[in-house]
Amino acid sequence: MNLLFLFIYMVIILAVIEIFVILFRLTGLKVEVSRFQVISMMTGTGFTTGESELILGHPVRRKLALVLILFGAFSLAVIISSISQFLSEGLQAKEILIGAGTVITVFLVLKMERVKRLLAKAFNQEMKQNIELADLPVRDVFLKNKEDVLLELHIYEESTLVNQTISEAVKEHDELELVVLFIKRGDVKIRRHLYNTRIHEGDQLLIYGVKEVVLKVLHEDISIMKENQKNRELPSYNLL
Template identity: 75%
Template sequence: MNILFLFIYLIIILIVIEIFVILFRLTGLKVEVSRFQVISMMTGTGFTTDESEQILGHPIRRKLATFLILFGAFSLAVIISSISQFLAHDIRMTEILTIAGTVIFIFCMLKLSVIQRMLTKYFNKELIKRKPKK
């Protein structure tokens, strides 16, 4: 049941992120800037850039940011509490090993040079596609 709750809560967090990306976009920010700043505020990483100055210098964006920072802090507490409750019942070695195995597998796949070449090619193609035209 705790895993289901966590999954639903993570979906809620993702939806909140998208809602605030739209709200920031409606205040005049670009989508890419909005998404990065929303995730930054939700996670409490607070990058100090010209983009963050755009948030602070606008009264509506500042109010939206305040909500996001608080929501992010409370969300972290809920997630930690949920995970600790999940682990407190009994350590579910199968689930933990499955998650650890998946992370190790992804890490090993990313270490393969053929995968790195494919991803580099893909990233470069995406950069060229998104590069602003003069």
């Protein structure tokens, strides 16, 4: 009986994980990211990774996350209580089977393409009605197409951009699908006259554009940044 309970409980947990993976996927989150974050939230471990910002910065995902976190805490209490009831021979297998059947039924319903389309439409409608642009995560604002990219470029002593302006370093920049959003210099963010501002060692440039163009135009500085960060055991460069 104990083994049966543990098997059914695992089936319920796996079904719940897949249910929330589907729901997060319908909000635009990648499957692999969704599954890791769902497990992290359910178990209360690992949710402090950088990818958690994709959930915390999205209003619909935050609501799903709240339900999942509460379920994780509740399910732990249930298994402890159920084991105690097993020991006292007070729990009926029928009750567990009903719970498992309900969760599996929900999972199978969510796998239906028609249901997925309806839910995706409902999520998008809620976003349009209740969410301001400033409330959305960066990925949902800027990275709507696969070819879009945001690059946080750190400038080092040997970078080719040092002591140059963007206008000098990137010829015909007005014709390229590449935009410098701001230059961060210490605690100051420079937003005016960006293309005529001389770049210093230690600056950070936030650049938006087509990935192929950004990587082609700035490949030397990106390589220098990656090498410096690797040698100093810093996190890899931020290319979204």
